[in-house]
Amino acid sequence: MVWRGENLNKSYCSRTGAFTSKCHTVLSGVSFHVGDKEFVGLAGESGSGKTTLARIALRLEPAESGKLCLAGKSYADYQDRREFYRNIQMMFQHSSEALNPRWQVEQVLEEPLRYLTELSPEKRRERIREAMAAVSLPASLLRVRPATLSGGQAQRVCLARAIILQPNFIILDEPTSSLDMVIQYQILQLLRKLHQEQGISFLMISHDLGAIKQVADRIVFLHAGQIIENVATRQLNQVKHPVAKSLADAARL
Numbered sequence: 334m335v336w337r338g339e340n341l342n343k344s345y346c347s348r349t350g351a352f353t354s355k356c357h358t359v360l361s362g363v364s365f366h367v368g369d370k371e372f373v374g375l376a377g378e379s380g381s382g383k384t385t386l387a388r389i390a391l392r393l394e395p396a397e398s399g400k401l402c403l404a405g406k407s408y409a410d411y412q413d414r415r416e417f418y419r420n421i422q423m424m425f426q427h428s429s430e431a432l433n434p435r436w437q438v439e440q441v442l443e444e445p446l447r448y449l450t451e452l453s454p455e456k457r458r459e460r461i462r463e464a465m466a467a468v469s470l471p472a473s474l475l476r477v478r479p480a481t482l483s484g485g486q487a488q489r490v491c492l493a494r495a496i497i498l499q500p501n502f503i504i505l506d507e508p509t510s511s512l513d514m515v516i517q518y519q520i521l522q523l524l525r526k527l528h529q530e531q532g533i534s535f536l537m538i539s540h541d542l543g544a545i546k547q548v549a550d551r552i553v554f555l556h557a558g559q560i561i562e563n564v565a566t567r568q569l570n571q572v573k574h575p576v577a578k579s580l581a582d583a584a585r586l
C-alpha cells in the first residue's frame with residue numbers, strides 16, 4: 334500500500350466574538366488507502382472536503398487527529414522533508430498559477446531536482462529530458478516561459494515536474510477541469526500511460542466523475558466530509574448512497 338489515511342478529522346474555526354468561535358467540520362473520520370500501482374479517484378460535490386484531504390495528505394496543513402502513512406512509513410517518522418516529497422508529489426488544477434512566470438520550463442523542472450536530490454547537473458539534465466519525453470513535450474519548449482504555453486502544454490509541464498523525482502505516489506487535484514474536452518481527454522490518456530508504464534500510484538480528486546471513470550481502478554466518494562462509498566470502477570452502477578448514485582447517474586449521461 335502506498336498511502337493510507339485513518340480516521341482523519343479536520344474542522345475550521347472562526348471567531349464570532351471576543352470569547353466565542355464557531356467551528357465547521359470539514360472531514361469526519363475519513364479512512365481509505367491507495368494500493369501499490371493503484372489509480373484511485375476521489376469524487377464528491379463542491380465543498381465536500383476533497384482539497385482539504387489532499388492538502389493534509391501533502392502535509393500542507395495538519396489534520397486535527399488521525400493517522401497517515403506513506404510508502405510503509407508513518408508521517409510522524411518522516412523527519413526529512415526531502416525524503417517525504419521524493420515519495421509523494423502533486424499536480425493542481427490551475428497550472429498557470431503553479432508555474433513561476435519568470436522561469437523557463439527548464440528551471441521549473443530543475444528546481445525539485447536541485448532541492449530534493451543530490452544529482453549532478455548532467456544527471457539533472459538527463460532527468461529533465463526524460464520527463465519531457467514522458468509527457469510528450471518537445472525539448473524545444475525547455476527554453477520558453479509558462480505564458481507562451483497552451484493550457485494543455487502547461488498541464489503537461491506540471492505533470493513532468495510531478496514525475497521528475499520518480500515518486501511512488503502523485504495526488505492530482507482537478508487536473509483537467511480547466512481544459513477543453515479534447516485536451517482533457519489527452520491528459521487523461523497521458524495519466525493512464527504514466528500509471529501503466531511507470532507504475533506510479535495516483536489519487537485523482539475531481540467533482541467530474543466522468544473524468545475519474547476514464548482512468549481510475551477504484552472510486553472513493555466523499556460527501557460532507559465523510560466517505561460514503563468505496564467501489565471498484567467497474568461496479569459503479571452498484572453504489573447505494575443517493576449522493577454517489579446521482580453523481581454516477583450524471584456521469585452516465
Ligand SMILES: Nc1ncnc2c1ncn2[C@@H]1O[C@H](COP(=O)(O)OP(=O)(O)OP(=O)(O)O)[C@@H](O)[C@H]1O
Pocket residue numbers: 345359377378379380381382383384385386540
Ligand atoms: N482555510 C480554510 N478556512 C476555513 N474554511 C475552509 C478552509 N479551506 C476550506 N474550507 C471549507 O472547507 C469546506 C471543504 O472545502 P474543500 O476545498 O476541501 O472542498 P472541495 O470538495 O475540494 O470543494 P471544491 O470541489 O469546490 O474545490 C468548504 O466548506 C470550505 O469553505
